[in-house]
Amino acid sequence: DTQMTQSPSSLSASVGDRVTITCQASHDITFSLNWYQQKPGKAPKLLVYDATNLEAGVPSRFSGSGYGTDFIFTISSLQPEDIATYYCQQYANLPNTFGQGTKLEMK
């Protein structure tokens, strides 16, 4: 299985801060990396697909970068509604494994 190592596991930030989350794959997955946002009691919501592509309707303050094994997810200016848990997911190989998640809290 392709292991996904996501960090940090939790993060506290203020409104307007730049937030960065990293995800490392145990094998080369080229660009097959997605980022999801999950709020309590809700299903995950796709934000970024194929490492760098913003899903339709997602605010432009969200972005992704990376290729191969190392990936970064960025929120350029944190908003109160961004408080959630974020997951990376590789879908190059089965199982389509997820990172452990990053719980984002407001400082």
Place this chain on the structure above:
Amino acid sequence: EVQLVESGGGFVQPGGSLRLSCAASGFTLSNYDMHWVRQTPGKGLEHVSGIDTNGGASYYVNSVKGRFTVSRDTSKNTVDLQMASLRPEDTAVYYCARGRYCSGTRCYLIPYAYWGQGALVTVSS
């Protein structure tokens, strides 16, 4: 509008069985792989099972192999997950999600843009 609606969750004793169903609407189910992802309380996401467009190939995480069976019914527009020999560690919210798109002989890897609302399965004595 694409919709996925799970049903069939509930409370079951260890060793028992449960069948989850995912009803799809707003798209042609036979053109998409479908997946089941679970989330244990307070924990992360785990890809449990998947089935390809014609039901000819399926995937299971090691911990459920031999106990879970995924199937699809094109006439009913549903994807089911039959769970047997359930264990307390199977307790989770189970989501169905839409995956890869195939048309004819061509397939396109697409992310899980659509998910159901989740079905809670509780295994306890």
